[in-house]
Amino acid sequence: VEFKRLKEAHGDGMITNGGIIVQKGLEDVIRIDGSDDIELICKEQGGLKRSGGLGDLLAGTIATFLGWNDIMDNSPAEKQLSCWTACCVVKRATRKAFESKRRAMTAPDVLDKIGPAMTIMEHNEI
Numbered sequence: 001v002e003f004k005r006l007k008e009a010h011g012d013g014m015i016t017n018g019g020i021i022v023q024k025g026l027e028d029v030i031r032i033d034g035s036d037d038i039e040l041i042c043k044e045q046g047g048l049k050r051s052g053g054l055g056d057l058l059a060g061t062i063a064t065f066l067g068w069n070d071i072m073d074n075s076p077a078e079k080q081l082s083c084w085t086a087c088c089v090v091k092r093a094t095r096k097a098f099e100s101k102r103r104a105m106t107a108p109d110v111l112d113k114i115g116p117a118m119t120i121m122e123h124n125e126i
Contacts, residue, residue, distance in 0.1 A: 018034050038077065051106050
């Protein structure tokens, strides 16, 4: 809803003048604003509960990955990949936290699973 509203508010279709847009949903869509080239889609299954603070965890994870990316490669495509990876890590952590805590899951439970989710993904077990 918010993405649609932002897009309608900008007649030229550009929202951020070339920034990266992360559109959260069942499948997260990550695109470079104004570019029709590449749209990355995170199809990682998340948990079955949305609790307060998960957007903050995603924002912090994206910021961390972009910071690491800035040290290594600052290209727009690599930044986009960093955002996609952060989405996948947080969704995987959310799923693992939900499997453990079920409906009692909160954002700190997800935070506890970020490290293990990263370890699994580092070993190409996506």
